[in-house]
Amino acid sequence: MxxxxxxxxxxxxxxxxxxxxxxxxxxxxxxxxxxxxxxxxxxxxxxxxYKIRGATNAILQLTEEQKKHGVVTHSSGNFAQALSLAAQSIGIHAHIVMPNTAPEVKKIGVREYGGTIHECDPTVEARQQMANEIAARTGATFIHPSNDExxxxxxxxxxxxxxxxxxxxxxxxxxxxxxxxxxxxxxxxxxxxxxxxxxxxxxxxxxxxxxxxxxxxxxxxxxxxxxxxxxxxxxxxxxxxxxxxxxxxxxxxxxxxxxxxxxxxxxxxxxxxxxxxxxxxxxxxxxxxxxxxxxxxxxxxxxxxxxxxxxxxxxx
CATH class of the missing domain: 3.40.50.1100 (Rossmann fold)
Known part of the structure; x- marks a missing residue:
C-alpha cells in the first residue's frame, strides 16, 4: 500500500x-x-x-552504482523524452527503445535531451525484448513507463x-x-x-x-x-x-x-x-x-x- x-x-x-x-x-x-x-x-x-515526474522519481531512487550504468526504457514518445531529460538533469545516461512508428517530433525530443534511441518493431514484445537485451549488455536499470511503483x-x-x-x-x-x-x-x-x-x-x-x-x-x-x-x-x-x-x-x-x-x-x-x-x-x-x-x-x-x-x- x-x-x-x-x-x-x-x-x-x-x-x-x-x-x-x-x-x-x-x-x-x-x-x-x-x-x-x-x-x-x-x-x-x-x-x-507529466511523465518527467515519475521518471525523475524513479532515477532518484537508484543506488549510486546503478546510476553509473544508466537506465533503459521503452516508450512511444513522452516517457522516452521524460526519462532522457531526467537522466540528463541528474547526470546519467538513458537508452530509449522506441517503435519505428513513433512520431518524429518525439524522436527529436529524445535526441535533444541526450537519450540514445534504439528502434524496434511496433509491438509490445519487440519493445520489451530489445530493452532486456540492452539492460543485459550495458547493466542499465530498466524503468517501466507506467508499471513501476x-x-x-x-x-x-x-x-x-x-x-x-x-x-x-x-x-x-x-x-x-x-x-x-x-x-x-x-x-x-x-x-x-x-x-x-x-x-x-x-x-x-x-x-x-x-x-x-x-x-x-x-x-x-x-x-x-x-x-x-x-x-x-x-x-x-x-x-x-x-x-x-x-x-x-x-x-x-x-x-x-x-x-x-x-x-x-x-x-x-x-x-x-x-x-x-x-x-x-x-x-x-x-x-x-x-x-x-x-x-x-x-x-x-x-x-x-x-x-x-x-x-x-x-x-x-
Whole structure:
C-alpha cells in the first residue's frame, strides 16, 4: 500500500527537477459542460508532459552504482523524452527503445535531451525484448513507463498540486494508457481529495482498461487504431490493483470526439494539447452529457497530460 507520506516525500524529492504547472479555467468550456473545470496543464511541464515526474522519481531512487550504468526504457514518445531529460538533469545516461512508428517530433525530443534511441518493431514484445537485451549488455536499470511503483508515485504529484489549489474537486478525469497516471492520480485523490470521484478517459480503439475493470483481469488490445498515440499501451500488474480500488469507471470516446475536444481546447483556451490529453477532455464532455444532473455546477479537475504534437499532422 502506497502511503500519503510516500507521495509527499516524492513531491519534495522531485521539486528541483519539475515545474509546478498552472491550473487554467475557461468560462466558455464551463458553459459548454455546465460545470466548473480546472485544467492541470502538464503540457507546460518539462519535456512537454507529466511523465518527467515519475521518471525523475524513479532515477532518484537508484543506488549510486546503478546510476553509473544508466537506465533503459521503452516508450512511444513522452516517457522516452521524460526519462532522457531526467537522466540528463541528474547526470546519467538513458537508452530509449522506441517503435519505428513513433512520431518524429518525439524522436527529436529524445535526441535533444541526450537519450540514445534504439528502434524496434511496433509491438509490445519487440519493445520489451530489445530493452532486456540492452539492460543485459550495458547493466542499465530498466524503468517501466507506467508499471513501476516509483513512477506511479511520481505521476501522482500532478494531482497533488491540483488538489493543493482545488481541494474540494468532485471529479477528476485522467487519460488512460499504461495506467501510471491514473493510478498515481487516484492515490492522490484518496489522500488529498475530499470524496473526489476519479474517472478515466480511453479511446474505443484501445479500451483495454475499460474491459479490464469489467472482467477483473488485465485485458489486451487487438487493435490500437487511435490518434491518441500515447494511450496504446496496456495496464500492468502493479498499477491495475490500484486502479481497481480507487478508480470509479472508464469513459470511452471515439476518434471524432477526441479530435473535437482537442480542437475545442486549442481554439478556446489557446493552449496546445496532444490527442492523448484530449481524450480526458472528451471523456468529461461525454460524461457531462450522460450525467447532466449529477455533473451540473460540480468542480471538475482534468489532468492535461501533455502537449507534444507533430504540427505537420494535425487532425483539424
Amino acid at each position: 502506497v502511503t500519503s507520506n510516500q507521495l509527499l516525500d516524492c513531491h519534495t524529492r522531485i521539486k528541483p527537477y519539475i515545474h509546478n504547472t498552472p491550473v487554467l479555467t475557461s468560462r466558455l468550456v464551463n458553459k459548454k459542460l455546465k460545470a466548473n473545470l480546472f485544467f492541470k496543464c502538464e503540457n507546460f511541464q518539462r519535456a512537454g508532459a 516509483n513512477v506511479i508515485i511520481g505521476q501522482g504529484t500532478a494531482a497533488i498540486e491540483l488538489f493543493n489549489e482545488q481541494p474540494s474537486l468532485d471529479y477528476l478525469f485522467c487519460p488512460v494508457g499504461g495506467g501510471g497516471l491514473i493510478a498515481g492520480s487516484s492515490l492522490a485523490a484518496k489522500y488529498f481529495g475530499s470524496n473526489c470521484t476519479v474517472l478515466g478517459g480511453e479511446p474505443f480503439e484501445a479500451d483495454d482498461a475499460y474491459r479490464s475493470l469489467k472482467s477483473g483481469k488485465i485485458e489486451g488490445n487487438t487493435s490500437v487504431n487511435t490518434i491518441a498515440d500515447g494511450l496504446k499501451t496496456t495496464l500492468g500488474n502493479i498499477n491495475f490493483p490500484i486502479i481497481q480500488q480507487y478508480v470509479d469507471s472508464i469513459v470511452r470516446v471515439d476518434e471524432e470526439e477526441i479530435i473535437m475536444a482537442m480542437q475545442l481546447i486549442w481554439e478556446r483556451m489557446k493552449i496546445v494539447i496532444e490527442p492523448s490529453s484530449a481524450v480526458a477532455v472528451a471523456a468529461a464532455i461525454t460524461f457531462s452529457r450522460k450525467n447532466l444532473h449529477d455533473f451540473r455546477d460540480k468542480k471538475v479537475g482534468i489532468i492535461v497530460s501533455g502537449g507534444n504534437v507533430d504540427l505537420s499532422k494535425l487532425p483539424f
